[in-house]
Amino acid sequence: MAERSYAPVHVSQEILDRFKKLPVATIWNHVMKDAGVPLPFMEGVRPYTPGKRLAARARTLRFLPPRPDLMAEVRQGENSPEYRAMARCGPGDVLVADMMGHPRACIFGDVKAVQLVMNKADGIVTDGAIRDLEVMEAENYGLIIYAKDRTPYGSSPWAEPAEENGDIQCGGALVRPGDVLVGDGDGVVVVPSWFAEECVAIVEEHEAVEAYIKQKIREEGVRPGKYYPPTPEMYAELRTRHQQSQR
Secondary structure, rough: OOOEEEOOOOOHHHHHEEEEOOOHHHHHHHHHHHHOOOOOOOOOOOEOOOOOOEEEEEEEEEEEOOOOOHHOOOOOOOHHHHHHHOOOOOOOEEEEEEHHHHHHOOOOOOOHHHHHHHOOOOOOEEOEEOHHHHHHHHHOOOOOOEEOOOOOOOOOOOOEEEEEEEOOOOOOOOOOOOOOEEEEEEEEEOOHHHHHHHHHHHHHHHHHHHHHHHHHHHOOOOHHHHHOOOOOOHHHHHHHHHHHHHH
């Protein structure tokens, strides 16, 4: 077996679209088990735009506790870190903000988020809070949003946007620029870019064998434990049936 490369790669839109059809729970299982990532799931980060599936490349923004010397360095008007981070976002990208897990501090509201809309970015993920959701809904921003909570506050006095395009944590998971974030009603899982193409194929087959198992359970009227969890033999049986159907 060839040694795995951990070099970051660009993940195509075709791979992202395939991830949108797959459940976070199964993806989490295989990122942990097959890629060796112990904490790929963002704890406490939940959907605020129900019914919208997320699968997008991460563009990162890190907040830090405010201090006069830090603010003197990072507050640079339109060249401030949050605007540079959003400028990296386009179709297939999501802004991921490390808010240190603070449930009151908001990364920004509807005015700053206009930049993401203009760039046709997919959305926002943060382990902080979000505000102005009704405004974004009424004005059809179309952003997919995952956050820890809702708030009327801004980021002050808890946090200051300080660094962009670097490694961050979000909800306890490591996020590196270009990683794939997949979100559904369960929350958000981080797929390293170097594992994304392999992961989507593994999870697609896992979902296919589980669908096959459910069909067998119903047809035979047996307890799920007869076939579940999937065994190598069950995978082999499904592959054989697939090959036969292709003849």
